[in-house]
Amino acid sequence: MGAHRSRRLAALLVLLLSVSACASIPETSEPKAVKEVDGSNTTIPVNPPPADIDPLALVRSFVDKAASPASNHESARKHLAESMERNWTPPPGMLIVENVDTIPVATPQPLPEGVQLVTLRADRIGRLLADSSFVPETGEFAVDVRVELQSNGQWRITTPPPDLVVSKTSFSSIFRPVPIYFLDHDLTGVASDLRYVVAQPATTLPRRVIDLLTSGPSEGMRQAMRTAIPPGVHPKTNTTEAADGAMEVNLSELGDVSPDTRKLIAAQVVYTLEGVSSARVRIKEEGVPLLPDGKDLRPTDMEQYEADNVQRPDLPGLAVVDERVLVLDRNARPIPGPAGSGEYDVVRAGRSPHGGKLAAVTRRPGGVALRVGDFGEQLAELPTIGNYMSKPTWRGEEEAWTVVDGRDVVRVVDTGGEWTPQTVDTRALPTGRPITDLRLSRDGTRIAAVIDGSVVVAGVAEQDGHAVLQRPVVLRAPQGMQVTSVEWRQDESLVAITDSNNYPVYDLSVDGFRWEPYTAANLGQPLTAVTVGPGGQVVVADRHGIWQSQDTDDVWSLTDAPIGGASIPFYPG
Template sequence: MGGRAARCLAVLSVLLVPLTSCASIPEESDPVAVREADERNTTTEVTPPPDNLDPLALVRRFVDSASPASNHEAARMHLDAVQAKQWSPGPDLLIVSNVDTIPAPPPPEPLPDGVQLVTVQADKVGRLLPDSSFVPDVGEYEATVRVELQPDGKWRISSPPAEMVVSRDAFSSVYRSVPIYFLDHDATGVVPDVRYVASQPASTLPRRVIDLLTSGPSEGLRSALRTAIPPGVRPRTNTSEATGDGALEVNLSNLGDVSDETRWLIAAQVVFTLQKVSNARVRLQEEGMPLLSDTQDLRPTDLTKYEIDNMPRQDLGGLAVIDERLKRLDSRADPVPGPAGSGEYQVIRAGQSPDGRKIAAVTRRSPEEVGLRVGPYGEALAELGPPGSFMSKPTWRGNNEVWTVVAGRDVIRARSSGSGWTVEKVDSAGFTGGRPITDLRLSRDGTRVAAVIDGQLVVGAVSDQDGAVVLDRPVPLPAPQRAQILGLEWRDEESLAVITDSHTSPVYEVSVDGFRWEAYTSANLGQPMKTITVGPGPTVIVADRSNIWASADPNDVWSLLEPRIGSSSLPFFPG
């Protein structure tokens, strides 16, 4: 019996006030992207609690009242007349799972007739912040609320929690995730910043999403992302379908003196942001006039030049380190040209640039020391410093910059210029907190970092500050059942794939904010899990104790990738 259930029975056994028994709410579903202030003023139909609810059921229903519409009207209907007017929860929304409502222990002084105390017990999942982004939270949640019988015979809450608390199921049924698109560190392409907004009313969803866009990146990514939209620019009119032709009109306020290229970047941010909430063409305007001089209506397919390719190139295939040589990841497993494939270098692990033209390899210098080599594919690789006892698998930021972790402690990056490669240390002290890093991967857009730090998955921002690069805004993503993370790779722009030490769930797909952990089937896999990579598709590829396996979906059975390439090999794809 679980700890919460045991506590529930213990309390029930001593209570003198007759109440209904404990109840748990199973919560496994995921959300199906506008600032809370905007949501408060929207109106949707709200159903009041049934007349015959007892105190435990009333409080459970209160925790299931996730809609923010009309200043949390759905939740206020569970409160008495005074609290319905006065209750002012904070700006955060606490999301919980495994909810129990149980009778609270009797207080020292007897309660008046018609008054009962109910304790809410749950596990924290995370918080929806005022900017509509999600951050994980852990630990147990417990609060005691006072419920009073009203003159009309209905039970109502007279002392609600100080913060808005909702069950994960209720949150998932009301909110949906929407990527809001900003610019990468080079301001050349668009990058998603995932937010959560109420799905209803659907008619105002496009406007609420554009409000998030014009407000700028979320707090956790503000130092890493850019925006082409000048400060203070807001929608002049409601974002809605134009009369007659079905296009979605976005009419922005005056942009000021901005270049044509900036206008196209703004168009890309707006159009890609709206693609998840509307299938309509987007008509962009500035003060009622066309935003772009040579076009009027746009779809994402019109702006593909601003879309960053977050998948490995299909035409390049994969590579693998096999017996300390670099080989092609195919049925023949031919060595790549040059010393990395011939065995002249003792290759421990390696990475290929996104365009396939460069190789970074961690090579053995002595039994106790390894070093980093970088250079053109198929040619000699220049040895760069500093050496160390361990180096993580190289990860690329564009085609001319590669990173690795030395001795589990120092993050370094090597950059190519006309005169060769230069190596510098990355400021990661605030990101790691001094704990050891065993794996580190940059997102293919170069704005995020994900790492295995002391067995935990941590994501953060890659910030360019005065010419230096800083890893900051670390957010731990706690794994289910306290599993230890062994390795990771970016699955796509909004999710990661990780391997763990769990026998029941050795592989997960994880949303970049940690809200969703979806386990791959464990069929065919056996611990220990050794490595993970992601190929085109995306296809997740893992090496376990005996073989290399591939799966395109968490619900698929793992298939053997290539029988002649054993589990001792380390496969990887460009990026």
């Protein structure tokens, strides 16, 4: 609940600023329309490029203006020759780039007078897909663009790039990330799917996010996430504020759905709208209240649907210190049972989300073994053995995962008093590269792994009783840095530690669009572990001790725990 509350405050602030600084702008119109609305409530024309702009600057300007979809990309269209301007159909999606440069092409034969070829070069960031999700890409982008002098003496583009190429700066100024909520792995709570929508006009944001919700999960998460909304259901009327200030969502007929399913639909709608509106939500089906009581809803009414997917603030952090598990507080006392007493030589450990179970990697002759059982009790040694195992991670209270020898992902499942190992299908992951860390999202729909120094995020699907990792996406750290460990911070963000002295810790979006460094003050390499506590507090360990930070701008401070370096802190999950 803490993660959602922090997002609620941020969303409310963004919404208030947006509403106070915008006016109504038509999203679509005939191509000939040239009107937009600025922040002062005054209509202004969509101006063409500056007079006498040279071909190189014209192509750069085209890339900068292409992110705006207003009036069918009218701002970008103004850079095209008259015949092309009328007939140009922007391709679906966007290729987002940075470090844009334009270079004149040296051709073996002279070009006709009034014709120039310009090479557009940039570094790829990724693509905004047709379903409004982002997928990262790397490498250089280059394409030749033909520019011709028009009869009015102005240069215009006659062969635009085959992709709709937009600069990251302009994309970030026009689009905003929003979480769209679907169902978690056991279909009892909500899980977020990050999308990008045009930020203005703010009054139409609710309609746009509800359209995305009723369209289902993004392409990359379609097998890992489900929705309670039946196929074919769509908004019957526009999602807008009613006269009394409530946000009204009127869905088409749902068909024969159970009361529990209706409540799940309500949770999906309420949490999705939370990111773009602070109004209470009134949900209807064909004009009739969705739920029997018919009351307006707020996120606080839906908290039961996220309770299993957020950290419990009453459960303390723990740490593996000198092969024992200690409580991460000022007393640093051992936990009850053999994992705390030293009977087991604990190398790494993970506690279940509600605290009732513990999985521990323990030393044995010739390597390590996985032990699992009730917290504070004897832990059964399982036949899962190897030379190395990653820190165990949990999916609910009945399922723990680990990576064995950097190759095999194994989950152990509680099958009624016994823990049964199962191999996870990882064939979709990059092959031939070691998996050095793996963490399950708290909603159980995704994993974040470290493979060959990069973060890899993949969906978790169930097929015939087996877990299958699907649609992996590689999130490479900036400047070629090597990631050494990763952890989920919130539903839509991760925290990663690297081998860099200048940027040892990053906060990044789950799709890799955003990488934001923490300050390096007080930290020393190598960092040995990262974990996240309640409220998104990041905790890392280095050779000197265990450090904590609440925000990327905060200076790292030592925790109260009298624990030295080389320890491995962890919170439930």
